[in-house]
């Protein structure tokens with residue numbers, strides 16, 4: 563395996579984290595993700611996967627409990643100040659900014675970029691296979707290319723935790739595998755901690771060392787991806803996949 567060079571990862575701990583949407587049922591999350599791990603989050607629609615990522619990213623605030631990243635309680639930190647990057651299924655880019663500027667935002671929110679920043683942006687774009695497309699607007703790119711731009715921004719932002727909320731779900735299977743492999747490559751060189759929401763066991767098996775199954779606003783099970791998908795299915799996994807499903 564390539565030796566990690568960037569900032570590395572950070573342990574992510576949700577310790578008795580409680581949250582409820584207005585009028586919604588209570589959710590409670592206890593989860594510990596070691597530094598540098600790739601963890602897949604799976605579970606039925608509405609089980610709270612996106613909510614969990616939003617709490618880590620700071621878009622929502624727990625009513626009780628603590629979220630620690632690298633041992634530090636992150637509750638005082640606004641989303642932009644958390645040691646976290648996040649990629650959604652879509653709308654990760656600003657439509658009026660070209661590719662280079664969209665990536666540059668990962669380095670400087672005001673886009674005051676040094677020559678060194680610009681060099682890093684160029685390197686990141688080359689790394690994700692977008693050299694030569696710096697001047698394009700998001701609408702001039704394919705869906706897969708847009709997600710590559712988002713990944714290039716993650717690279718120049720260089721935070722120890724990466725949250726993927728079904729980031730590649732709208733891409734076809736081959737392209738999705740390419741994107742997952744790219745995340746795997748970036749992970750191998752940067753060593754960041756990755757928490758990835760997906761509906762597809764194939765995605766988890768491709769790059770996640772452990773998989774957590776969520777049910778009704780809580781983590782029902784966490785196991786190595788290999789153990790989870792080989793041999794006897796756990797009850798939580800069987801409920802999610804449905805009995806007799808082969809994938």
Ligand SMILES: Nc1ncnc2c1ncn2[C@@H]1O[C@H](COP(=O)(O)OP(=O)(O)OP(=O)(O)O)[C@@H](O)[C@H]1O
Pocket residue numbers: 583584586605606607608609610611612613614
């Ligand atoms: N902004 C919101 N306001 C109120 N309720 C919300 C909001 N966002 C999510 N919810 C509710 O919280 C519950 C969990 O939603 P969440 O999006 O976290 O689930 P999920 O597991 O990510 O689902 P999916 O797989 O469909 O994306 C759902 O019942 C949902 O309706």
